[in-house]
Amino acid sequence: MLKNTHAVRGTRPILVLLAASVLALVSGKAAAECTFPGDPKAGEEIYNGTCVACHGEDGLGVLPGMPDFTKKGGVLSKPHSALAKHIEEGFESGTAPLAMPPRGGDPGLSDQDINDVHSYLHVTFGCG
Numbered sequence: 001m002l003k004n005t006h007a008v009r010g011t012r013p014i015l016v017l018l019a020a021s022v023l024a025l026v027s028g029k030a031a032a033e034c035t036f037p038g039d040p041k042a043g044e045e046i047y048n049g050t051c052v053a054c055h056g057e058d059g060l061g062v063l064p065g066m067p068d069f070t071k072k073g074g075v076l077s078k079p080h081s082a083l084a085k086h087i088e089e090g091f092e093s094g095t096a097p098l099a100m101p102p103r104g105g106d107p108g109l110s111d112q113d114i115n116d117v118h119s120y121l122h123v124t125f126g127c128g
Contacts, residue, residue, distance in 0.1 A: 008043050034120045036080055038112070043120025050104045060127045064098035069125040075128030076121060087114045 047055075056062045059069030067075040075083070087109075091097035103109040 036115060036122060038115030038117070038119030040114075040120040040123040043116035043118065043126075044108070044124075046117050047120050050106045050109065051117065054098065054100070059121070061096075063097055065091070065093060066098075067096075069121055072126075072128065074128045076125060080118060083118055084111075085116050087117070104126070 048057075052064055054066060055069065061068055069076055085087040086100065088102065088106060088111075090100050103114075
């Protein structure tokens with residue numbers, strides 16, 4: 001019986017190493033999925049000039065029904081393509097009293113600006 005105990009103890013470091021490796025892979029994948037082709041610093045400037053009026057400095061939304069960027073599993077968990085489309089074309093959630101206008105109401109907002117804002121959102125509020 002003592003030999004079995006040593007055998008189990010001998011496998012424990014291997015199991016711990018295996019679990020740590022799996023966690024590192026999953027964490028790396030999550031971090032990679034939360035990286036977008038934009039400059040978060042430039043996105044911060046755009047957010048503060050265009051988006052903050054409705055979405056707030058804290059990302060919680062200024063009016064009821066507006067998305068909470070800090071919510072786990074919320075709007076920021078959507079794929080980049082879906083969020084970019086909402087920004088480009090505008091979006092009406094049905095729960096907010098106002099629809100988001102195309103390009104956040106700034107027709108001069110470029111595709112790169114949208115990428116920058118998206119990067120800023122994820123750096124500031126997480127990946128949802």
